[in-house]
Amino acid sequence: MSNKVVGDIFGWVGTAISTCFYIAPVVPFSKLIKGEMKCKDSPGVMLICTFMNCILWADYGLLYDRFLQYFPNGLGGALTLIFITIFLIHLADKEIKFSLLYTGCLIVGVVGLSFLFYFAIDKDVTGKIAMVFNVLMYASPGEKIITVCRTGNYKLIPIWSTIGGAACSSCWMIYGIYLNDWNVIVPNALGILASIVQLVVFLIYKGRYKETNKQTEDSNTNE
Secondary structure, three states: OOHHHHHHHHHHHHHHHHHHHHHOOHHHHHHHHHOOOOHHHOOHHHHHHHHHHHHHHHHHHHHOOOHHHHHHHHHHHHHHHHHHHHHHHHHOOOOHHHHHHHHHHHHHHHHHHHHHHHHHOOHHHHHHHHHHHHHHHHHHHHHHHHHHHHHOOHHHOOHHHHHHHHHHHHHHHHHHHHHOOHHHHHHHHHHHHHHHHHHHHHHHHHHHHHHHHHHHHHHHHHO
16 A cells, blocks of 8 residues: 555544544533533633634645645634634623624634735744644643642543544644654644543543542441
8 A cells, every 4th residue: 555545544534533523512512502511611722722723724734735634624713713602602601792702803813814824924834833733732631630630530631532632643643744744743743642641640530539439338338
């Protein structure tokens, strides 16, 4: 099997996983809409990092005419903008007009940045900045790690997003190796590392939680 076929396979798999990754916030945001989750518990930081990541990688893909880069990231940017709008509506206590104003300002700003990166800034510089936000996006669920270590509540780590992020990073890293593009390889390698750290913390505290519960049950049984 040729390198091109292998690269295309991982590129398409990465595209599919990325799309699922960008759709994943539907679950927590449905809870937010229903009032089952507070706004402060929503992945706000992750949304901003994801949005900037999508816009920059879409620009980078367009600059190199790489469909497998600009298509999923363009779609991800649109989906993430919807989630950001919902987040802002609830953050502003459902004052929709203010939330839409904030969203409009965000769109204008990002469109302006997109034109700037596409027309005025060197491709490699765009790739380097996109690389930073790529790492921040994959690492952003880690903001909960400190809270998990402090409270022991392992459920705060979005485990399926973490696993999806690891799978997504792996595919895109292999695709980057095929392209010989370090702007793609490096952030996704770091994304894998960030996902592994989050997964390890999740497993450690989940194990401690089960052990504590078992000891409590044994104690109650003995009584």
